Amino acid sequence: MRIRAILATTFLLSAAFAEAQIPSWMPDPTQQQTYTLHRSSSREATGANADYRTLTPGQTLSILDVDGPGLISHMWFTINAPEPYHLKRIVMRIYWDGEESPSVEAPIGDFFGLGNGMYYGWQSAVLSAGSDRSLNCWFPMPYAKHARVTITNEGKMSVNSLYWNIDYRQDAKPLPPGTLYFHADYRQAYPNHGWAKDWYSNGDPQVNYRRNLDGKDNYVWFEAQGHGQFVGVTMSVFQNQDGWWGEGNDMFFIDDATTPAMVGTGSEDYFLGAWDFGGPAQFPLHGSPMVGAEVAGSRSSVYRFHLDSPIPFKKSMRATIEHGHANSRSDNYSSVAYWYQAEPHQPFPALPEMSERIPTLQFVGGPGNSKEPYVQGAPQPR
Secondary structure: OHHHHHHHHHHHHHHHHHHHOOOOOOOOOOOOOOOEEEEEEOOOOOOOOOOOEEEOOOOEEEEEEEEOOEEEEEEEEEEEOOOOOHHHHEEEEEEEOOOOOOOEEEEHHHHOOOOOOOOOOEEOOOEEEOOOOOEEEOOOEEEOOEEEEEEEEOOOOOEEEEEEEEEEEEOOOOOOOOOOEEEEEEEEEOOOOOOOOOOOOOOOHHHHOOOOOOOOOOEEEEEEEOOEEEEEEEEEEEOOOOOOOOOOOEEEEEOOOOOOOEEOOOHHHHOOOOOOOOOOEEOOOEEEEEOOOOOOOOEEEEEEEOOOOOEEEOOEEEEEEOOOHHHOOOOEEEEEEEEEEOOOOOOOOOOOOHHHHOOOOOOOOOOOOOOOOOOOOOOOOO
């Protein structure tokens, strides 16, 4: 009995230690660090209290412009702007080592998982958004020669106040050989073009027995050339049709393969939920912080991070997901994929124009959709 008690105590202590372990990308605080820590912030240059910047329509502000070697360890933002959907209109870009094509490009709300253009609180191991409109990122972002972060107001109204703190390390030592660089890319489909128009539910035989083995017409989270590893995605859905949007399977195509190396069993399964999620949930590596009713006009947001096992690629990678089983549905999707790879990277597709990024109900037919084109401000079809 005593031996079993000792073993049980040892197991519990081991589990507690494992829970308290520092993530591998964070320095060990018991060892003396060799870097110096610095901060770029929106502080008032003379030391007064107005510690923010304004952005007029069309203005771009460089909020970090530093030489390396170094590493961005944390970014914090908060925004006060009167324009509706300003989270979709303000764009963040990050450039490494003097490149002309950004390695990070996304509306700032989408980058922080707020892809439906509204604030709500959620948290994960690397990204969070507070109910107080605070936005935080802990993805480690190394650079050998230079780092530049810009914010652009693509809206029609001024941003009254943009606050930021960006913590970055500088080190005299060069980056280790083979260091991969952080990348993030925004994609959207408003709407996805589903093939089914006259089905009555996801259980309709014409939907249920359709096959999709090669991923044709899947929604694409990201595509990359070169070598690196995929670490996660945040995705938001604005439903154009009634019913459950998440019957689609995830499919990963690695190193120029024409058939997927990994195939899932449903959208909520990939995002590590179950049974249509059942409600909002948040965990360090996965979650569904916004879960709408299964009707046209509803909104949902989900996330998954592969920090336990980043998905590596040696030549290329394409990460995708079906929109409904075999791409039957025509809902609006937007997403940001996050990955690390060697530079140079393949240039991203052009960012959709600002007005095209605003999620609105689309006339696509199907359950719950109107028979006439949607008019802004009109009652949503049911």
